[in-house]
Amino acid sequence: MSFDVAAVRAQFPSLAAGTAYFDGPGGSQTPQVVASAIHDTLVSSIANRGLVTRAERNADEVVHAMRAAMADLLGADPRGIVFGRSMTQLTFDVGRALAKTWSPGDEVVVSRLDHDANVRPWVIVAENAGATVRWIDFDPESTELRVEHVAEQLSERTRLVAVTGASNLIGTRPDLAAIAERVHGVGALLYVDGVHLAAHAGIDIAALGADFFVCSPYKFFGPHCGVLAASPDLLETLHPDKLLPATDDVPERFELGTLPYELMAGTTAVVDFIADLGRIAGVDSAGGGDRRERILASMRAAEEYEDALRRRIESALADFETVTLHSRARHRTPTLLLTFADRSVQDAYRFLAELDINAPADSFYAYEPARRLGLPDEGGLRIGLAPYNDDSDVDRLLDGLTKFTS
CATH class of the missing domain: 3.40.640.10 (Type I PLP-dependent aspartate aminotransferase-like (Major domain))
Structure with a gap:
């Protein structure tokens, strides 16, 4: 599937500042039309x-x-x-x-x-x-x-x-x-x-x-x-x-x-923006139909695109010996929770922030699952993907994690 992420990113004024946003699960960036x-x-x-x-x-x-x-x-x-x-x-x-x-x-x-x-x-x-x-x-x-x-x-x-x-x-x-x-x-x-x-x-x-x-x-x-x-x-x-x-x-x-x-x-x-998202991204199957049909087509395209980025991150994380990935369910969103064997997730959060990469660390009000997973009080580092993330964001994230764990 072709997904023109550059065209999608152009709709979000905040992205022009150069930050790599992996904090969408806590609140996404906002397009100009909204x-x-x-x-x-x-x-x-x-x-x-x-x-x-x-x-x-x-x-x-x-x-x-x-x-x-x-x-x-x-x-x-x-x-x-x-x-x-x-x-x-x-x-x-x-x-x-x-x-x-x-x-x-x-x-x-x-x-x-x-x-x-x-x-x-x-x-x-x-x-x-x-x-x-x-x-x-x-x-x-x-x-x-x-x-x-x-x-x-x-x-x-x-x-x-x-x-x-x-x-x-x-x-x-x-x-x-x-x-x-x-x-x-x-x-x-x-x-x-x-x-x-x-x-x-x-x-x-x-x-x-x-x-x-x-x-x-x-x-x-x-x-x-x-x-x-x-x-x-x-x-x-x-x-x-x-x-x-x-x-x-x-x-x-x-x-x-x-x-x-x-x-x-x-x-x-x-909602109108989501209905138009597939067209903006140049997805052939997302241009026709009523608003409901276009919403579903756009979400299918975005889900497929996000999932490809998720798999790329997961594949790279497999080589990080000190990283534990807690997101393991067969069917899941592009949301990854990490902890480190020898480092604080809060330190990782601050280290990445210095590189202008937003990936926060916490339990994010998920009090019960954090306890059930046995997470430390500081929680985990959460990497959340959105349709405006691109490969350069992922490159920066993986490079930042490599430097942090080295």
């Missing part, structure tokens, strides 16, 4: 949503455009798209609403592979409701979370299972469709943290079997915010706390206060 959409919305005629003045209608159009765009990105119903401050905030809000329906003896299942944003909110609301928390383990050697690991924790009292679509720490991608089948088989709901997955794969919520799917646009070139997708019918059954005059309509009942219209416009812009 920044322009945010700017243009802020300086346009805008007000609280309504249908009387032009300013009110502008705000209303921004909201509807965002819902339609995210529905196309995720394969969802626009009426089930909820906008929030972050994935963490949305999970706490939905968790508190769901917990109103739980009783002592009910069970909530969380995973030791997950970012804490898909663990701690459920632990807190379950404990407040008197529900029992059960834990899905994963294999620390293979770093696989298998369907059997989930099935072991299910019962007729299971009300919800929370699991990641892809680990932000080590990239592992569990088989969500197979997990969903087991979860739904006991009558429970599946809540999927798709923050890391949505940056690296085309998403089809129905095919994945997710009842709730949450993601963060700033992980895939957009502004800092969160988005939740669910069936409108499911959302109708939940009653979050809200102000008395606030609408009870879905999805608005979950969105507190005046919405940040500029961030919503930026979210729409990034």
Whole structure:
């Protein structure tokens, strides 16, 4: 496959400074079209949503455009798209609403592979409701979370299972469709943290079997915010706390206060950018069809390109005797976690930063998986790839790691 990464890189103003960015899992760089959409919305005629003045209608159009765009990105119903401050905030809000329906003896299942944003909110609301928390383990050697690991924790009292679509720490991608089948088989709901997955794969919520799917646009070139997708019918059954005059309509009942219209416009812009990414990169199969079709074609092309860079890095790392690679699952994102036998990962982080290479070291809020893997308190060095990384970035990274370990 031909992927014109130079054309892709030209869309990102920050890349002109020469930094090699391997920190996308914590937040990607942003293309000019997204920044322009945010700017243009802020300086346009805008007000609280309504249908009387032009300013009110502008705000209303921004909201509807965002819902339609995210529905196309995720394969969802626009009426089930909820906008929030972050994935963490949305999970706490939905968790508190769901917990109103739980009783002592009910069970909530969380995973030791997950970012804490898909663990701690459920632990807190379950404990407040008197529900029992059960834990899905994963294999620390293979770093696989298998369907059997989930099935072991299910019962007729299971009300919800929370699991990641892809680990932000080590990239592992569990088989969500197979997990969903087991979860739904006991009558429970599946809540999927798709923050890391949505940056690296085309998403089809129905095919994945997710009842709730949450993601963060700033992980895939957009502004800092969160988005939740669910069936409108499911959302109708939940009653979050809200102000008395606030609408009870879905999805608005979950969105507190005046919405940040500029961030919503930026979210729409990034979905349009992703839909256009394949064309920008010169991928023949990514130029036609509606927005949804172009999104999926672009994501397939980006995934193939990123995976080739990942394999190149992994092949080179095999020759580093003092490096341990903790990302080992068969199906995973282009995200590599390293530790060193005789050196601190924090020292590696700072050493690379001096070379203008951004590859941070931490546990990245993946508290449970870091403990399960036996990582030191300082965590691991994480190398995350994005479609704007190129071979020269990889050359610099490998050269920097060679110097650091010499």
